[in-house]
Structures are given as C-alpha cells and as structure tokens.
Amino acid sequence: MAVTSGSAPAAKRTRMSPEARRDQLVELGLDMVRDRPLEQVSIDAIAEAAGVSRALLFHYFESKQDFHVAIARAQADEMLECTEPDPRLGDPITMLSASMSAFVDYVSDNRKAYMAFMRGSSSADPAMREVFDQTRSVMASRVFDHAPALGISVTPVVEMTVQGWISFVEETTISWLTDPVITRDQLLALITAALPALAAVVPQV
Amino acid sequence: MAVTSGSAPAAKRTRMSPEARRDQLVELGLDMVRDRPLEQVSIDAIAEAAGVSRALLFHYFESKQDFHVAIARAQADEMLECTEPDPRLGDPITMLSASMSAFVDYVSDNRKAYMAFMRGSSSADPAMREVFDQTRSVMASRVFDHAPALGISVTPVVEMTVQGWISFVEETTISWLTDPVITRDQLLALITAALPALAAVVPQV
Structure with a gap:
C-alpha cells in the first residue's frame, strides 16, 4: 500500500x-x-x-x-514499515532495540491515533480487531524469525509468551504516552529487556 | 456487593x-x-x-x-473476591501464586464471559472501560502492597511495569483459554514467574 x-x-x-x-x-x-x-x-x-x-x-x-x-x-502498515528489523545490525538484541526505538518514536508522533486505535470506541469493531490482530501477528513473527539466533526454539508456549510481551509493550507504552514517568530511553530499555526476561521464565514443556 | x-x-x-x-x-x-x-x-x-x-x-x-x-x-467483584491474597500464606511469591491460581480457575469457569468482557463489542464502552480499569487497578494495588516484602520499592516505573505485567497475564490467559498449548500448571508457572522477571529489568531512575 x-x-x-x-x-x-x-x-x-x-x-x-x-x-x-x-x-x-x-x-x-x-x-x-x-x-x-x-x-x-x-x-x-x-x-x-x-x-x-x-x-x-x-x-x-x-x-x-x-x-x-x-x-x-x-497506519499499521506505516508503523510496521518503520519498525522493520534491519539485518545489517547483526545482533538480534540490537535489532530488537532499534525496532522498539522506531516503535516508540512512531507512536509518540501519532499518539492520539494510536491511543484511540488501542482504546477508542471503534477498537471493538471486528474489522478493526482484524487490523489489530494482523499487526500484532507481524510483530510476533518478526520475533520468531530471530529467536533461533538467541538459542530459543519457537514452540507454542514461546509464541504465547511473545504475544504476552507485545501486550506488555503496548500497555507500558500507552501508560508512558499518558504519563511519562520515565525518559524515552528508560522506556526503551524496559520494553527491550522484557523480552529476554520473559523468554527466560518460559516453562519447559 | x-x-x-x-x-x-x-x-x-x-x-x-x-x-x-x-x-x-x-x-x-x-x-x-x-x-x-x-x-x-x-x-x-x-x-x-x-x-x-x-x-x-x-x-x-x-x-x-x-x-x-x-x-x-x-463479575469483576466476584473475581477480585476469590483472588484476594491470603496473608496466612506468608511468603509474597506463594501468595501471588495462590492468587494467580484462583484467577486461572475463575476465568476458566467463566471463559465466555471473560473473553467477551476483554474482546467483545461492549469492551470499548466508557462505563465498561471503567469497570475494566478499576479491576486492573485493584489487581495492581495488591502487587504494590506486597512488593516491599520482596525488596521492591513502588516507584512510578514499577507501577507501570506491574500494569504491563497485568496485560501480559490477561493476554497469555486469553490465548491459553482459546488454545491450551500448555497445562494449567505451566500457565500458572509462567504468569507467576513473569512478575519478578519483569521487576528485575526495571530501569533504575
């Protein structure tokens, strides 16, 4: 598009x-x-x-x-475009951090639209829900693509955890946009470090 | 009530x-x-x-x-009632695990209502949002009450992280109700361990 x-x-x-x-x-x-x-x-x-x-x-x-x-x-396409992981960065955590940095900048620049998209009256509409689910699904699949480089095999429970991490990122980012109690860099450090921290507690199945 | x-x-x-x-x-x-x-x-x-x-x-x-x-x-009152932390359990992590266990059982027994509440067409209604936000706020304040026993001071960034953790719990639980790729006990282990894991990566401000 x-x-x-x-x-x-x-x-x-x-x-x-x-x-x-x-x-x-x-x-x-x-x-x-x-x-x-x-x-x-x-x-x-x-x-x-x-x-x-x-x-x-x-x-x-x-x-x-x-x-x-x-x-x-x-708008979702635009966000996904600018958060596309850059393989030239090499290390998966550096790539993740760069993508999250672009994500924080994108939602900061489009905060009203983003908050309405996540919380507004249209967010329960099935067609809107589909845009929402597809966007999350692209974000999740990017993580899956780079998980093996971190020694993580993508099992169903890892998939579930990554989806939970995306919710964590969305919630903390919305909270930060509403009331920035920490700096942009601290938010970025938190949401980036949260992924390996959660991956480390995934139960062995 | x-x-x-x-x-x-x-x-x-x-x-x-x-x-x-x-x-x-x-x-x-x-x-x-x-x-x-x-x-x-x-x-x-x-x-x-x-x-x-x-x-x-x-x-x-x-x-x-x-x-x-x-x-x-x-229904939110009922859920909060049966997930009330039991101080007789002593250790905060044991209390957390018991509350999460009651939470998983409650939403399993009320899955249709819970999923509709979280994802249904009424979920964007402002009055419904308020019920939702108040419920989350009680869940968060219970964590804040017991955080000092774990050596965690409740700063604004910790509050934000706990709210993000609640989103993680909701998302993984909904995913599990839809498609139980792990056992109930594994879900419980994941959502319980996620809180200290996330608390450990909170940036120092």
Whole structure:
C-alpha cells in the first residue's frame, strides 16, 4: 500500500484512476489522524480536501467505518514499515532495540491515533480487531524469525509468551504516552529487556 | 456487593426491597454469563426468571447497557473476591501464586464471559472501560502492597511495569483459554514467574 505518496491535497476536482483516488483519500485520512483520534476524522473534511463529493467517497468506501478501517490499516502498515528489523545490525538484541526505538518514536508522533486505535470506541469493531490482530501477528513473527539466533526454539508456549510481551509493550507504552514517568530511553530499555526476561521464565514443556 | 446470595430464581412475582430486587436481577445476569457472552444476556429472559416485567427491570437499570455494566461489575467483584491474597500464606511469591491460581480457575469457569468482557463489542464502552480499569487497578494495588516484602520499592516505573505485567497475564490467559498449548500448571508457572522477571529489568531512575 502506498503510504508515502506525499502528494499535496488537490483542491480542484481532477480525474484520477480508481486506485490512485482510493490511495489519495486514505492518505488524506492518514494526515488527519496525526493529531486527532480516528473517530474524529470527518468524511466531509476529507471529501473537501480531495475535491470530491461525499457520494464519490462512499463509492470507494462502503461506510464511514469502512473508511476508518482503511486508514487504520494504512497506519499499521506505516508503523510496521518503520519498525522493520534491519539485518545489517547483526545482533538480534540490537535489532530488537532499534525496532522498539522506531516503535516508540512512531507512536509518540501519532499518539492520539494510536491511543484511540488501542482504546477508542471503534477498537471493538471486528474489522478493526482484524487490523489489530494482523499487526500484532507481524510483530510476533518478526520475533520468531530471530529467536533461533538467541538459542530459543519457537514452540507454542514461546509464541504465547511473545504475544504476552507485545501486550506488555503496548500497555507500558500507552501508560508512558499518558504519563511519562520515565525518559524515552528508560522506556526503551524496559520494553527491550522484557523480552529476554520473559523468554527466560518460559516453562519447559 | 452481594454476589453469593445463591437464591433460586423466583418464578412468581414477589415483593422485594429495591436493593434486594436490584441484587436479584444482577445475580440472575451473573448466572447467565457463566455460559454465554454478556452481549447475549437477554433482558426478557432475566425479567421472566425474576418474575418481573421488562418495565420494572428498566426501572432499576436505565438501559440494557447499564444492566450489562452492573453484571460486569458484579463479575469483576466476584473475581477480585476469590483472588484476594491470603496473608496466612506468608511468603509474597506463594501468595501471588495462590492468587494467580484462583484467577486461572475463575476465568476458566467463566471463559465466555471473560473473553467477551476483554474482546467483545461492549469492551470499548466508557462505563465498561471503567469497570475494566478499576479491576486492573485493584489487581495492581495488591502487587504494590506486597512488593516491599520482596525488596521492591513502588516507584512510578514499577507501577507501570506491574500494569504491563497485568496485560501480559490477561493476554497469555486469553490465548491459553482459546488454545491450551500448555497445562494449567505451566500457565500458572509462567504468569507467576513473569512478575519478578519483569521487576528485575526495571530501569533504575
């Protein structure tokens, strides 16, 4: 998905391919959730910025909820893109730390959208839940990919523990965004060190 | 809140004090969520079991949602009651393990209600969120109460870590209820050992 097209909003009506138009609308939505929760992204404001009618927007997205899910998915893609582990870093813990650093920066830059995504009224919607579960699943599979390099075999109980660690990361990060009782570097140290600490207490099955 | 009155459903209309009636209705709701998600608790079925009219039920609870929140609160109280740390056990880790054991049993016995509470469509409702946050807050404060006995001072970063640990417990327990890849005792060992493991990596501030 093109999440970095960076095109300026077209104020006048221009003819675009359906795919380009859809991307443009999602892109405008993405810009809008930088500083407000998804629930507050207005269809009228997006249509106006894109220079299209409300009716045309609903031609691309079945409902407001459907449009919001597309924005959430684009945002999840953007987050996953910038937290992609960099194999050139070599050591798995260094890679993990770099990914977590990018994660903390991303959610800091998009705190309103992130908190609404995690806690907002739309978070229980099944389609939104699916975006949420898919995102977690990509995060988990990245850990699984690098676990063998740390001498950890990926058994079902390790998978369960990694998913629990992701919840730990999400919870502490949301808590830190709400009330930063520690520095960014201390948060980063905590969430990074938590993974091997939890892996060390996984019961042998 | 009286959650263990254990009275049999009254099939005939009987005169009760407003408080007793309210408790009776919540109690019937609690019985009903043993085997189905809260969203499926029918107002008509509750009214019939209590031998009251739908209108009378709505005299006690402003809306279906309000009634559902009362049931969720009663269920949270019940869970907190049976996981209350027992000081006679002496050692904080033994107490923690006993509380976690009661927690795993409670959610196993009430799995449908618990999973719906954590993941269902009502979980984003602000009143439901409040029940959720208050329950977590009681769980966290019990840990804080016993942390000094383990040589841990309760600083803001420790509080944040404990809240993250609660998320870890919830996530792994839900995963285990869905797909029990390990035994109950292994889950218990994992969630109990996770707390001191995470406490050990809290950054010094």
